[in-house]
Amino acid sequence: MICNNLTVSPKGHLRFAGMDAAELLCRFGSPLYLMDEQRIRQNCQTYYNAMKAAFGEAALPLYASKAASFMEVYRIAESEGMGIDVVSCGEIHTAKKAGFPMENAYFHSNNKTDADIAFAMENGVGCFVADHPEEVLAIDAIAAEKGITQKILLRLTPGIDTHTYEAVNTGKVDSKFGSAIETGQAEEITKLALDCKNVRLAGFHCHVGSQVFDSDTFLRSAEIMLKFIAAIRETYGFLAEELDLGGGYGVRYLESDPEIDIAANIYEVAAFVKEQCKALNLPLPAIRMEPGRSIVADAGITLYTVGAVKTIPGYKNYVSVDGGMGDNPRYALYESPYTVVAAEKMNEPCSVLYDVVGRCCESGDVLQPAVSLPASMKRGDIIAVLTTGAYNYSMASNYNRIPRLPIVMIKDGDCRVVVRRETLDDIIGCDL
Ligand SMILES: *Cc1c(COP(=O)(O)O)cnc(C)c1O
Numbered sequence: 001m002i003c004n005n006l007t008v009s010p011k012g013h014l015r016f017a018g019m020d021a022a023e024l025l026c027r028f029g030s031p032l033y034l035m036d037e038q039r040i041r042q043n044c045q046t047y048y049n050a051m052k053a054a055f056g057e058a059a060l061p062l063y064a065s066k067a068a069s070f071m072e073v074y075r076i077a078e079s080e081g082m083g084i085d086v087v088s089c090g091e092i093h094t095a096k097k098a099g100f101p102m103e104n105a106y107f108h109s110n111n112k113t114d115a116d117i118a119f120a121m122e123n124g125v126g127c128f129v130a131d132h133p134e135e136v137l138a139i140d141a142i143a144a145e146k147g148i149t150q151k152i153l154l155r156l157t158p159g160i161d162t163h164t165y166e167a168v169n170t171g172k173v174d175s176k177f178g179s180a181i182e183t184g185q186a187e188e189i190t191k192l193a194l195d196c197k198n199v200r201l202a203g204f205h206c207h208v209g210s211q212v213f214d215s216d217t218f219l220r221s222a223e224i225m226l227k228f229i230a231a232i233r234e235t236y237g238f239l240a241e242e243l244d245l246g247g248g249y250g251v252r253y254l255e256s257d258p259e260i261d262i263a264a265n266i267y268e269v270a271a272f273v274k275e276q277c278k279a280l281n282l283p284l285p286a287i288r289m290e291p292g293r294s295i296v297a298d299a300g301i302t303l304y305t306v307g308a309v310k311t312i313p314g315y316k317n318y319v320s321v322d323g324g325m326g327d328n329p330r331y332a333l334y335e336s337p338y339t340v341v342a343a344e345k346m347n348e349p350c351s352v353l354y355d356v357v358g359r360c361c362e363s364g365d366v367l368q369p370a371v372s373l374p375a376s377m378k379r380g381d382i383i384a385v386l387t388t389g390a391y392n393y394s395m396a397s398n399y400n401r402i403p404r405l406p407i408v409m410i411k412d413g414d415c416r417v418v419v420r421r422e423t424l425d426d427i428i429g430c431d432l
Helices: 021-028 037-055 071-079 089-097 114-122 133-146 185-195 216-236 262-280 293-299 330-334
Strands: 006-008 014-016 032-036 060-064 083-086 105-107 127-130 150-157 199-205 242-244 286-289 300-311 317-321 340-342 352-357 366-373 382-386 407-411 414-419
Touching: 014 021, 021 032, 021 300, 021 382, 021 407, 021 414, 032 037, 032 293, 037 060, 037 071, 037 262, 037 286, 037 293, 037 407, 071 089, 071 414, 083 089, 089 105, 089 114, 114 133, 127 133, 127 199, 133 150, 133 185, 133 199, 150 185, 185 199, 185 216, 199 216, 216 242, 216 262, 262 286, 293 300, 317 366, 330 366, 340 366
Parallel strands: 032 407, 060 083, 060 286, 083 105, 105 127, 127 150, 150 199, 199 242, 242 286, 317 352
Antiparallel strands: 006 014, 032 300, 300 317, 300 382, 340 382, 352 366, 407 414
């Protein structure tokens, strides 16, 4: 199947991380997110080991925690030696409460409020990735009030089109993120940051997109960023010590998606970066990469119970499940593809096409259209959606006042609830 943590038992049941999916659903209730701890750790180790070997000891991968943010994932990231990206006070609070060493946290976002900035400083966030000039000034002013010097990187847009989906394409000149090199705004913000007394500019950041399957975009953006670093040294005598190349390596949602050798890609980027540095006579900066999706996506699946199977003769068939856009809004948002299977009928031929839809009062509540499933589908069957570890729980909502799902973490045949199921009282918890 699409990931080697997925197998099928002799009786045709889906097994995930060595466990029978149907048994876990029975034990922990429906619907349910499952996560494979070993897989998260292996994904961290792939980045950590390849980056240290290819770029040297100063390099560090940062887990972009917006992909899946809950306390246990920060504990796992810490124990694997990863830094983290955070994008809000909520993520900062979660990481801090989990005991994550906040000096290894990088604070992103294209709009940090004064309150966010103060909160991040009070919680010891090591580095801010500043997006635009007014934010640099706000960070400087708040750092001055607190009597500290705040390390920052500047987010630049290298002007690259990744040809992926528009909503996840973030490196183009007209992006809402960062300051563009092409327009001269990147140089202006650099000059501004260098003049600020309470920020220490450590270097530059770019993040050009998501779900990319080769290193081409990383090579092109690295080239532009390194040329910019060389030009800035020439003009201002400032030598960037850190270069953050962002995240974005893709994962397999479908059998037809390419397999990507991330370690080999990192070596390829490193060889190119070293060659460029040599040509530009620059010392190799401390490299950061920010994988989110490729750390957690294939470490997660979601299980649902079928409530209704509906056939509209001459039109289409529906399978309705007890979850939907509340726990996975990605098809509704981006038309994201997913592999969907009948978890207890893995050995039956899939001969009928069904739209697998959720329970929300919203026609757009589709998990995946036109899925091949067995003709025997009926109420009570179990549906598994694969590769849901990234941007599912973290994008979940309470639309229709449906409680959010729990996350059960599997490790070596043991299961533990790391995020409990929301209760109906949680739903009214903020109501007065
Ligand atoms: C979302 C994001 C990432 C992670 O992207 P993935 O595609 O999940 O690897 C990294 N850096 C920044 C700044 C981001 O916004």
